[in-house]
Amino acid sequence: MSERTSESGGSAVTTIGMRVDGLTVDLHTPRGTVRAVDGVSFIAHRGRTLALLGESGCGKSMTAQAVAGLLEPIAEVTHGEIDIDGEDLLKVSRKRRRQLAGPALSIVFQDALTALNPVVKVGVQLAEPYRIHRRMSAKAARAEAIELMRHVGIPEPESRADSYPHQFSGGMRQRLLIAMAVALSPKVLIADEPTTALDVTVQAQILALLARLRKEHDMAVILITHDLSVVAEEADTVAVMYSGRIVETGPVTEVFEEPLHPYTRGLLESVPVDADRGAHLSSIPGSPPDLFSIPPGCPYQARCPLVMDVCRTDRPALITHGDRAVACHAAEGVHDDH
Amino acid sequence: MTTAQETPPAPEASKPSWFRMLLADPLAFIAAIVLLIVAFVAVFGRSIAGETATNGDLALSRLAPFSTDHGWQYFLGGDLLGRSLLGRLMVATQTTMSVSIPVVIISLVIGASVGMWAGYHRGWRETVAMRVADVVLSFPSLLMAVVVLYIFSPSIASIIAILAVTRIPIYLRTARAESAELQSRLFVDAARTFGTPSGAIIRRHIVPIVLPTLLTVATLDFCYVMLAESSLSFLGIGVQPPDVSWGLMVAQGRDQLRTQWWLSVLPGLAIVITTVSANLLASWARIASDPGQRWRLTTPRRRRAARPTIVLEKA
């Protein structure tokens, strides 16, 4: 891929926000060391949304935390490169890493209630990025924080700045978290399931907010979710993860219209559709493999309707084809047709 | 019909074994050995120690330690009555344990049952139980000790009774807090929907979950009880001779601290070593039984001291 790339349909030229290459995370668990993220690579363009899609436990959050440098001690990044503006986040000094946290890269967590410090006023929490990175006075930072709150649509920000997180509703809390993350106009924003805990009406508000901020700040947004519909509506490109690996990537419209990987296809088919009420849904049998007993070959082999002998022995590589890429032995033929 | 699940069962064999996890923490391993020795001595000490532990020879009064001239029993020296200190320590182990263990068990059982009952039912039962616990906690336990020892004659049973009463609130509070939380859990609600009576719910669902926490508290409390018993001895209302406990030995030997230091230092050391071992083992058990913490015992040592964040330094 080139430094500059053109969007599938349009002609707009976009800048690369972040490039992740071969990211591998090992977990040192009591039962032994396992690979939770296995050679994940993707590129996030500024002003665009990249969706990381996958079922619970497939390693989405682990990837996000590895990128943000927030892994638990149990986890260790063993390979990979995370490149933002020519700097490899995994190689820079601890101090430099801190300097980049905020202006270059920031993250929004799934559970807004626990991600906000329960005992610190939200105004103070929102002011922190300015205090840390711009060394502003408490007063000036507070003013910025209030501006920020207004920016994300919190009514009466002056008085609400002195409230505590529990005094906000779930949607408001999520707005606060997002506000904190975009405070320093980061180049890359990782949003780890920002709406999973929210109601549909609130989810719609938050997603709209994210989209607005993305445009205003020209951020590369990495949206982590397991909701196909959200991906369909919000993302430009999608990377489908399964068992710690990316099994398929591509522009959302194309991937959803014509999924190449049987897993993606399975997922799309299990969505209940209005038409056939009460009908048998087609579902993916079984559940994802335990990290400790990932079979050799393709991790999806046990659930795959197209499983072949080669799937049990050889691990399919992620093969790029134009905008899209897929890791499946059975899809290789499809690729050729494509 | 829907398809049966294909997931292979979790490999049992790869679950970390307790013994391996114990080996992984050398301090806890040593602590376990120490406690085993203490337990052994508590059971068999009296017979091993022999005559010299109970019948002294005034000629050997205040014999200095670390010499085997008078037999191994006198390796740690002799006390004022010329009894072997080592033997006394061994005999005292039994008394010390037969005070502290029953205290811990009694207060655990009473405190835990009341606490779980109060926490499960909430409402006035909870309020009353907590206020009673407050009363016991703000009561001068020494007064209680004097009263009990006045009304009943001073005996190990009375000491156990006093100490147990003063420790009940500790378990009561913990058990209440945990069961108040558990009673709102869904699986308890589920049991309610079958019409299960509250006693059965507490037995089946609350007890098994609260117990591990309570046992950890109990281990830590063990240390407190030994100290409290020695404080009672300091005031002269603890274990009564000819019974002997570590606490009593420390208390009686304090006058000789400057001349025959071993009379109080060695039993004091016994208390410290035992309680530190119990604490070490308890904190190990807490980690080992918590799936979220277990990695500390199973990850290679090199990684354990790592910072909570993974930040790779410039090579």
Next chain:
Amino acid sequence: MLTFLRRRALTSLFPLLAVVLGVFVLARLTGNPASLYLPENATAEAREQFSAANGFDKPIWSQLLDYFAGVLRLDFGMSLRTGEDAATMALRAFPATLQLAVVTMILAVAVALVVGCWAALRPNGLADRVSGMLSMTAASVPDFWLAILGIWVFAIMLGVLPTSGTDAGGASWVLPIAVLMIRPAGVLTQVVRGAMISALGSPYVKVARSKGASEVRVVTRHALRNAAPPALTVAGDLAVGLINGAVVVESIFGWPGIGKLMIDAILQRDFAVLQAAVALTAISIFVLNIAIDIGYALLDARVRNKAGAAA
């Protein structure tokens, strides 16, 4: 907040009364103090006279009524032993213990915070292990023994501190406080360490790190305040426990406090003094509990809002 305090005060009033009542009844179970206060060969009439003079001959409920009637007039009765007003004696002894307890707790908390945080930053690291062992040992040494050892080492062998008493200024505080604080400091260190470890693992700490906050900032601004409540609870219990510890330290160091007054009153069956002293400590425990609740509320706004909730 105010309704909360009022509520808390009301629910705590019951234990307060129960303690005073309990002490009254229990004390009387320890027998008539006539033989302690009358000469060895006092006659039966003298004994009866003594009992009547002090009201010990009345049924216990009537004694109790008299007592509470007195308490309402702030009259706690006379000391059998010194003939002084019992409340005066208790109030006179109280400040010494209070000062000792306050300084002890402040120092213990300070030590625990520093050591606990330090240990929590690298769980299972060398610092953690060493401080863990030390704090466990500290928590398991008998205090009276430590007191005598301290006198021997620091006063006699090294000659740097006075053996006891209160008149050598700051130096007289060193040993009593060191002895008193060692157990609370040990226990608290462990609590702070545990609470800090869990606070440091929570999502908001991750968020703070993701904002580029330094370790110091993460610990002081974010983790510590969240780790404080459990430490506060335990510190409260330990402070209550200091009353018991004070007995030993006060009698060894000749510190004129309420712990010593109380144990003397118990041993001398000086009921009025005992009751006054217990009432005073119960009130201070009551105040302490409320202070802890206020501390909770200050530390954590969630508690403030829950304030009015049913207990």
Next chain:
Amino acid sequence: NSGADGSGAASGTLRVVLPQEPPTLEPCEASLTATGVVVRSNITEPLLERNPTSGELEPKLATEWTQSTPTLWTFKLRPGVKFSDGSDFTSEDAVAAIERSANNTTLACNVQGYVFGDSGKLTLAAPDATTVTVTTEAPDPLLPLRVSFIEMTQSAISTTTKVREPVGTGPYKIQTWAAGQKLTLATWDGYWGEKPGYATAEYQWREEGTVRAAMVVNGEADVATNLGADDGAGDTAVQYPNNETTALRFTNDQAPLNDIRVRQAIDMLIDRDGIIKSLFGGLGKPASQLIGPGVIGYNEALTPTKYDPAAAKALVDAAKAAGVPVGTQFRIIGRTSQFPKIAESIELMQSAFAQAGLNAKIEMMDTAAQLKYQLRPFVPDAGPIALIVMHGNQAGDAAFTVGQYFATDGAQSTGGSADLDAKIKAAAPLTGAARQQAYADVFQTQTDAVRGFAFLANMEAVLARAKTVDYTPDAATGDEMRLTDMKPKA
């Protein structure tokens, strides 16, 4: 205040550390050790006082006293004596003081019961400013001795409540009393007698003997009393007899203690020399009777029983053969910290008893609980008991011992016999050598025929004394520590 430099004496302050704070300084409570040791002869003074060494009564505020009739005693007061507030000491004051201490039952002073308990009401008069007459209901040869226990106070002093801080005629007056911390006495100019060696005296109190000793060793105090041998007074230690005798008192009517062979055996099983040497660190002498030498009535002929386990075993076996249930359990009751190493001493005895086939159980109690066993009315149905008693005869006359401990109905007696009661009664009115002889006989009879006691030791204690102080403790030091006897060393 002088700290660790030990220059207390030079500044004219004597620092004394006591085991406990005086609960009150009320003079009529001076027979309480904690009060008397501070008050007596320092703040207030009696009319006359007993020389602890010679046993003779010596003049103090009275210059002479005579028994005008068998029931009338006349005391001549020292002229020119003033109270520390400047007022004169007159016969009216003396009458009021004696009346208050000896006759006043509302106040129930300790002295009243202790010294005057069995001597009926006194009738007092003050014929002139320097004369006091005392009329007794029955002839009382001991009246002057009894009066020596009464501290003189002002006539204006309350007769209904006790005073905490009295005004007396002694060399010192109370300067400050910071309750719980320190009591300071200061000399005053108008004292009638010899000027004391120190301008001020400071009392402090520490419960632990080791701490008291450490304070003297460390230069924080000049004198510390009531130390044990192990308390570490080092070269500041001075040994002194403290007037106390320890013993086991038997309930003579309860099996197995109702058999005199068993009681004799117990007596033989006490290793007095061993206890004194190994436990008391050499402090004390084996005792043969309940009083020490120097007290009127002390029987020189009695000797401490020899430790003889074999003979004791033989006695026990003999008793057993005669059908005595020697295996029945009896209790050894002791009072916690009554004297140093009491628990260890009892333990040693108990183990010796066990080896001889007796079954003893140790019970240590606090003072209040133990007193129920020591004083009448005794705990009913308490079973066989060997109670550890410690008796101090401060008055120096056996009358103060035998009536209480040996008479069948004595306040602290659980034995006795009709014969012994008669002898005790007969001895009371006697004087001089006859008195000595009669009481010596009482002790002999008690030991031979009744044996309600097994005596342990005439106790001694250690006093720590800074090098700068010149003072020799005597038998009375524990009860009455005269500051005037203490002088700075040159």
Next chain:
Amino acid sequence: MTTDLLLEVKDVSKSFHVPKGPNGNDRLRALDGIDLRLGKGETLGLVGESGCGKSTLARTLMLLERPDTGTVRFSGVDPFALRKNDLQRHRRRVQMVFQDPYASLNPRLTAAEIIAEPWRTHKDLFTTSRDRAARVRELLHLVGLRPSDANRYPQEFSGGQRQRIGIARALALGPDVVICDEPVSALDLSVQAQVLNLLNDLQRQLGVSYLFISHDLSVVRHVADRVAVMYLGRIVETGTTEEVFGHPRHPYTKALLSAAPTLRRADRDKTEKILLKGELPSPLDPPTGCRFRTRCWQATDLCATPPPASADPHGLGHTAECHFPLDGRVTAAR
């Protein structure tokens, strides 16, 4: 539709005592005059935003909460009036599947013990342990688990498998009605389909009725015969699934439908999303009159007065509580 009425809920209200809110109010009205009916073999879907009272209603039906006012009748009997044996017999008829498959199973019990737990209270159902073991095996098979799973602990199962255990437990007493409180919202898409299929199959086999609670519109649409939409403790719209989804009459229902993301971007691009203003009001002080008026785009002053009783203009059992009910055709017009 409701030929054989099994469950009837009339005007049920429930409020909780809570800490005082900003307005000094300490009664939280979780349910406010709920009316519901459930027929035999029918599935009633209940949708609504978080906190609107869905679980409270479920818990009330399970007798875990006692309503303040109103009546609940199962086959004409008020279960709250039942005592002892009658009550136990009633409990067998109504069972519940819980929202959270992780929290609703005791981690210390094996799957078999969990499924057999109801019989420890209802001892007369299976008297011998052999019978019980056999029935546990049957139930395991019924919900698509293997007999060998019987002795495994909940944490050894995946979320979907756990939910199957929960369902098996609910079936252990042979109920007529199963109340499913968000049975699939904690599950992944691929697993969700498995569980929905299972519930569907069971209904066909056993003829049970479901009260199916969910906040996921597509799921409700898939399983329910009739739908009730709940907002702030009230049912604002009911009707057959086709009616409600096809022609929503309450503005809230419409907003809900429009806010839900769909897979078909093509559809989406045509219809504009209705982005509601503001948040769900606090149930501590709900708006007067129509509860939705604070967020409704067509609210007028009239809406501050209580909304009219549900009207059913087309006689299709499609009711909505609104002053200005939307015409079914409005959707197409927009």
